[in-house]
Amino acid sequence: MGENFLFSEFGQKFRNQTGIGQLMEDLGNLKPGTSMLGGGSPALIPEVEEVWRMILSKFAESGSWDSILGKYETPTGKEETLEILASLLSSETGTAISKNQIAITNGSQNAFYLLLNFYSGNFLDGSFRKIFLPVLPEYIGYLDQPIHPDSFHGILGKVNVTGEDTFRYEMDTSSWKDLNENIGCVVLSRPTNPTGRVARKEELEQILSFAKERKIPFLLDNAYGFPFPGIIYSDEKLFHSEGMIQGFSFSKIGLPGVRTGFVLADPKIIETLNKANAVLNLAGGNLGQYIALEFVRSGEWLRLSRDIVKPFYSKKRELAISLIRSEWKGKLKYSIHESEGAFFLWVKFSGLSKKISEIYPLLKENGVIIVPGNYFYPGSTEDKDPGEDSVRISFAREDQEIQEGIRKIGKILSNYTE
Ligand SMILES: Cc1ncc(COP(=O)(O)O)c(C=O)c1O
Structure with missing residues (x-):
């Protein structure tokens, strides 16, 4: 019955959107064993979790919960x-x-x-x-x-x-x-x-x-x-x-x-x-x-950022880059954007016979999630298929998951090289 109610223009806008809403759905409905290199969630870092636990227990001791929850x-x-x-x-x-x-x-x-x-x-x-x-x-x-x-x-x-395989x-x-x-x-x-x-x-x-x-x-x-x-x-x-x-x-x-x-x-x-x-x-x-x-x-903001979080991602970033180099070299033509911050690698391919948005369902089916590059071009008028040669890969994951994911991407994409 509700299906027949007419949405306003404002409601339609959300109903029809296929960007972040669809992606967040995808990230929530995965087969076990999938390498989740798609999401924007940060890693669970024990030293960081310890600080949240400490702060929350302080609230309990000081009685702050009444104000936090009750007003x-x-x-x-x-x-x-x-x-x-x-x-x-x-x-x-x-x-x-x-x-x-x-x-x-x-x-x-x-x-x-x-x-x-x-x-x-x-x-x-x-x-x-x-x-x-x-x-x-x-x-x-x-x-x-x-x-x-x-x-x-x-x-x-x-x-x-900027380098042999970087830009x-x-x-x-x-x-x-x-x-x-x-x-x-x-x-x-x-x-x-x-x-x-x-x-x-x-x-x-x-x-x-x-x-x-x-x-x-x-x-x-x-x-x-x-x-x-x-x-x-x-x-x-x-x-x-x-x-x-x-x-x-x-x-x-x-x-x-x-x-x-x-x-x-x-x-x-x-x-x-x-x-x-x-x-x-x-x-x-x-x-x-x-x-x-x-x-x-x-x-704690400074200690965690400087001494824990940044070094943590810095190591993951090196691991992801070196895995790409060892797993893909000779199989795929790729170039990695200079990684200057955050916990993603942006990789651009050349010589693929299909668009990344077409290969994405196969990646998902084969147990690896990335974000296809075409999502990241609001308002582009210069290129009719922007980002169809690129992917965003998150390295905020366990080492083994990063390794398996990068291997799977290499295996699947190499079926579509010209
Ligand atoms: C660039 C950027 N801005 C803003 C956000 C929104 O973050 P939040 O609403 O969790 O603060 C995100 C989340 O992924 C992001 O990547």
């Missing part, structure tokens, strides 16, 4: 958490940041949904503005977020061959000054999901000056970056300047289930985000705000 926080967020996050960002960026520049959200996905819709779509001046993605490929999770269709304008990264996408600024699209904001993830690219400071400055010229915000997504989990292998730093809106997440350090993130922006933007938070959620979840306070106050 709504204000939509602005827990005062002490806002203060400690502001002071952390002040010291990490070297810029004075106050608590009215911070909003706490139920995950950074939630924050980006609001922000992308604040700065794209129909504007009161009658214009329709798009979201500018300066280096494609870019995060799949943005894809279906704008309420209006056709809300992205993306420019493909320019391939720069890096460089930001191609050549068309920026002639860009006719009406743009409402610029968005970049740093490290970039899916490529592991970490935009250099000069690149951030270039984007910022483009954004300032057009009087639009620059949204920078630090889900894998600074201040935590700090999964950045190059020596870049956290950077903040007026005109930037930055998203942060507690997920990739090890709390994806708690659904907590925060945003740094000018106070007026924060005020609007808090009002939207009240409409959508009444208030942010308490558990994440209490854990965040303890996590930052104790200094």
Whole structure:
């Protein structure tokens, strides 16, 4: 019966979407023994889990559970958490940041949904503005977020061959000054999901000056970056300047289930985000705000990021790269994007006789999940099949699972080499 109810345009948008929703479904329904190299979940690291256990038992001892479970926080967020996050960002960026520049959200996905819709779509001046993605490929999770269709304008990264089997996408600024699209904001993830690219400071400055010229915000997504989990292998730093809106997440350090993130922006933007938070959620979840306070106050954020999490992924990354080289050399023509951050490898193939999206069901059937590259190109107009030669491989898994998965990928793809 419910099948016949008419969905509004808004409802249809979610009903028809095939991006992240379908992928999250796939990740949840797997045959036993599947090598799960597809998801965005962080690894379960014992030293990290120990810290969560310690913080939670402290709540039990101090009686904080009553407040955590039994009352709504204000939509602005827990005062002490806002203060400690502001002071952390002040010291990490070297810029004075106050608590009215911070909003706490139920995950950074939630924050980006609001922000992308604040700065794209129909504007009161009658214009329709798009979201500018300066280096494609870019995060799949943005894809279906704008309420209006056709809300992205993306420019493909320019391939720069950096080694025998490595490359890096460089930001191609050549068309920026002639860009006719009406743009409402610029968005970049740093490290970039899916490529592991970490935009250099000069690149951030270039984007910022483009954004300032057009009087639009620059949204920078630090889900894998600074201040935590700090999964950045190059020596870049956290950077903040007026005109930037930055998203942060507690997920990739090890709390994806708690659904907590925060945003740094000018106070007026924060005020609007808090009002939207009240409409959508009444208030942010308490558990994440209490854990965040303890996590930052104790200094564990730095110890875990610097001494545990980054070295952990750094080892996995080396393992995954060396396995690709030993398993695929001579069988497949591939090139790996320079791995500068996060816990993915982006691999581009040449000479495949089928598209990656066509091979994906076979990979799944044969017990290995990756994310096909075609998902990561919102708003691309330059290439009609972008990403059909690429895959994103997560290395946030057990060593043996990574090894088996890479072997299976090699075996299946080599059936489709020309
Ligand atoms: C680049 C990027 N941004 C944002 C998110 C959203 O993270 P969360 O909502 O868990 O904070 C993710 C999750 O995978 C991501 O990869």
